Amino acid sequence: MTSNDSLPPVLVTGAAGFIGAYVCRALRARGEAVIGLDNFNDYYDPQLKRDRLAALCPDVEVRALDLCDREGLAALFDAHRPVRVVHLAAQAGVRYSLENPHAYVDSNLVGFVNLLELCRHRGVEHLAYASSSSVYGDSATPPFSEDQRIDKPRSLYAATKAANELMGYTYAQLYGLRATGLRFFTVYGPWGRPDMAPLLFSRAVLAGRPIDVFNHGRMRRDFTHIDDIVAGVLAALDRPPPGGVDGVPPHRVFNLGNHTPVELERFIAVIEAAAGRQAQKVYKPMQPGDMVETMADTGRAREALDFEPRTAIDDGLPPVVAWCRDYFGEAA
Template structure:
């Protein structure tokens, strides 16, 4: 298959692209390489895929990978209404996987416009291109943040999600509504994935895994919100990647799938881990006790996330199996190798 991966220089996008390439698919990667976090990490991910920094910077021009014959990359923002359709017209994709987005709950309090540009305008452009260029299947990133003030656990996709507590969450719920409209109106399949706290090697510097490890190694205190009374469905990147790739690879057959099918799945570890236990796993991996500064609950945060992934197990035999201690150890080893060695 020929697959478009947007957000290919991002954490999840990088792993999904690499997995698909290793399985023999043709992949075109798109990313605007913005400065929300360290661009050098994004360039390093692309370098692992065979795209050198000078080629990654060529705006609106496809660069061929030096490592994978079936991978090419283009620096392009999905909100670019002129050049995105040109890419679709030239490439004839079978499947589109939209992982490009302005991420981060707390940053949405500081820069809401970035979320409107990428998560709303950009996603509309993706939908329009899928409609115009007859894409059979759009797989896209949603978020566990859509559950907002929902108190019932574990979270199920049938739960009401009309109480978002951040603009980021509101844009992701909007994506689901927009996808539903396009599936209904134009007859192509859309699959939304509500990701739950993804962590692992090559992870984002604004995520807890990275922040805690970095602070402990540098003998700095870590910020522990809600006085540590938080729980998250921490999901290792390999488990996330396996689920996304299974969904992308499953053929869309008109005989087996309803025309215009719209699906939403939770994609998580299906276990809730206490934040303090997560911190302990990092401390054990580093053989260091963290200095902890306790803070109150932050605006936009929720106390607990926990995914019910039964639908994903039924439809795709998705079974996450990475223990938290093992996943944390792998991240710590990567961090030391990438930043210290």
């Protein structure tokens, strides 16, 4: 491994998060210097975030810092002078945005503007930031293409992510800040978020608890393995948009998904096989804010980033179940 530790570090926000910790590990594995930040909020157990960091990227310094702390954020930029930023920090979750909207405004809007301003004024060469498949809302039909409209979100979370893309475009247009938005599609893997279906279902099946199956199971998701997502993030980071060619702002958006939606019942069946137990399914109506189906058109990412997801759920889900058994125990 060739070391680039003498170069300015890559700043990774949300470094203790699921995708963030894996991105930090991958950057370190190829010799990059990395500095991380995370506010370690209690949306889910902060101890899981600390354990995740210790397991995946123990040699990365991660500062406890909130994006709304403008002075603290500026001090971090001034101390480390990053020229590339991977922005993954956000208040996540579709359903929680119905309960605590202010958390989404603070983190996803105010925090993003704070970051954009520092990228603009501190000479950042490329900002790769997280968007979400949720932005498609009611405006698009599968497969979701980056050319489809995103003006009918189904949740405040989705609205903030769509706003991030508009903000990124604006800073690219006004100030020449090179920025790339990445629309993630239902990311899963070991050390994942405990509020998402892969971990919720795996833990419940292992413990013999019932699981809520919304829309009576008539849902399809483009489940995308963390390894494929990380490959896409690094490829995007390495390929900043061309700067102001023919008057086009240096801003691009890519879908990062598996392009293979899976029926929810099929997804549960794979978990059951890996756990060696049947799920106790409680069928319920559709939840507000949810989408019936997600499916990524990945043609643009394939062409520009050589993005080619390789992990099917039959290969990717059993290690998640095994990790849940190891980390939480079967009764958790």
